[in-house]
Amino acid sequence: MSHLEVRPFAADDIPAAAELLAQRHRRHRQAQPLLSPRYEQPSATEEVVRAAAEAEHACGAVAFRGGAMVGYLLGSPKTSPTWGDNMWVEAAGQAATEPEAMRELYAVAADRWVAEGRKAHYVLTPADDADLVRAWFRVGFGQQHAHGLRPLPQPGELIEPKVAIRRAERADIPVLAQLEVTLPEHQIRTPVFSAAPPPAIEESLAEWAEDFDNPDFTTFVAEHEGEVIGSAVGCALEKSSSHSTLARPENAGFLGFAAVLPHARGLGAGRALGEAVLSWAAEAGHTCVVTDWRVTNLLSSRAWPALGFQESFLRLHRLVGY
Ligand SMILES: CC(C)(COP(=O)(O)OP(=O)(O)OC[C@H]1O[C@@H](n2cnc3c(N)ncnc32)[C@H](O)[C@@H]1OP(=O)(O)O)[C@@H](O)C(=O)NCCC(=O)NCCS
Incomplete structure (x- = not known):
């Protein structure tokens, strides 16, 4: 050779x-x-x-x-x-x-x-x-992150949600802001150790108040025992700069955000919210659905593959230190 x-x-x-x-x-x-x-x-x-x-x-x-x-x-x-x-x-x-x-x-x-x-x-x-x-x-290098891709749900594939799911309303803004902070709060801890600091709750409240009616984003909330305990956002994949060129399937919907309050995790709310976004993507005319997760996030790295997302791209990372 x-x-x-x-x-x-x-x-x-x-x-x-x-x-x-x-x-x-x-x-x-x-x-x-x-x-x-x-x-x-x-x-x-x-x-x-x-x-x-x-x-x-x-x-x-x-x-x-x-x-x-x-x-x-x-x-x-x-x-x-x-x-x-x-x-x-x-x-x-x-x-x-x-x-x-x-x-x-x-x-x-x-x-x-x-x-x-x-x-x-x-x-x-x-x-x-x-x-x-x-x-x-x-x-x-080691794996830091995964991009996941799945087809639209087949008829009869999605089961009855274990918690109530509905579209978010303006009155939900305080809990939506709290949920938005919950994700980076989870990810700055072990074993993710993300360097992205959580925003101040006031900042998140102001953004939700300003953006709530933006038609590009569809927000769902999950309710359990009368209180909102989780949220998820669906949008077109083009809204995400992290998914570009070969990593941007045509006409894909995007599960862009999901979080459940710590005390309510593991009850099925994450699955119900994720599936609400899958159904929304089908109704909105998307042809497949994308999401992504830190593989060191022990919760999302189990939840999204369980919902049928298969890894399409891996983000590998190396820090040259000593
Ligand atoms: C990720 C998150 C939204 C999932 O919500 P959840 O309500 O805890 O998840 P669910 O109870 O619906 O479980 C979803 C699936 O994950 C899997 N899962 C959940 N907990 C698990 C555990 N401890 N071990 C193994 N699998 C688990 C289950 O297989 C379940 O699938 P199933 O319905 O087939 O049993 C939630 O844990 C969360 O808010 N985490 C912190 C913020 C975050 O990581 N957001 C996502 C960023 S990408």
């Missing part, structure tokens, strides 16, 4: 990288047919590889064997302080015909990332490509 050559990514590499990405997506759709067929075409992947290559401070690497490109890697930083001094490889930021080459690509790319002080690395990778995931694990 000829020698693997790895060098920094250059603009001329975009067309061949787009071809590799379209191949990756074709393999991915064999496992996840609900993903968009659009990115099976190199003309569509060229657009998103170009955007990844031209993002501010983007850089990466490209690998060749016998003159043919066998892999590429492109990252760029996000500005939010939640992610630290970081580099992100988004859904269009990597593909390889030889998974092992990804370790070499990372070695070249990360040399510069770390030299520039960007030590928190995030990679969105297809969930079904076990060899690629293993290659990432063997350069020090």
